[in-house]
Amino acid sequence: DVKVTQSSRYLVKRTGEKVFLECVQDMDHENMFWYRQDPGLGLRLIYFSYDVKMKEKGDIPEGYSVSREKKERFSLILESASTNQTSMYLCASRTTTGNTDTQYFGPGTRLTVL
């Protein structure tokens, strides 16, 4: 089974702090994704990565950056956290092998910025 893990389930940070959210997948997937989930808005794509050291902006990249130095790890960085970044953050991965569009999700990190 595909396993996607996220470093924290719950995180509380203060405005202005630098925040790192880590995601690790164990299935050698090429593609990885960061979403945020907010009530009534569903999931919105922040950034994604096709492969190591490759990254592309999603629909709402402002205030975020990412890093993918190793294939299994995709980090989301909030350079200076703000209260409007309080949300649930979900990481996902996907293989490009075969004809499949399925993404596999981690359990999520609920971030609160005070």
Add this chain to the structure above:
Amino acid sequence: GDSVTQMEGPVTLSEEAFLTINCTYTATGYPSLFWYVQYPGEGLQLLLKATKADDKGSNKGFEATYRKETTSFHLEKGSVQVSDSAVYFCALSDRGKDGNKLVFGAGTILRVKS
């Protein structure tokens, strides 16, 4: 751009009732369609998918049929259980030039009471 519209919730049903959650989409081309489920405190899990018109996806008693003529992918279950209480997300795979990204609906909360 591509988009997904789901019926608003919450949907509250008694155990053994029939479930329908409506989902319609707009897309250029021929996307794959998905239903994901999120149980309380967890990440998203793939529930079912369909990759072309008239395909029926099914899993755990849930079904959805890819209807190209009505651009719909409604989720149905004949007899719901309390354990089906969760948030359900309809999504499509945007097969753009940048690879496959998922576009999600806002999600529908389902509450099943005994």
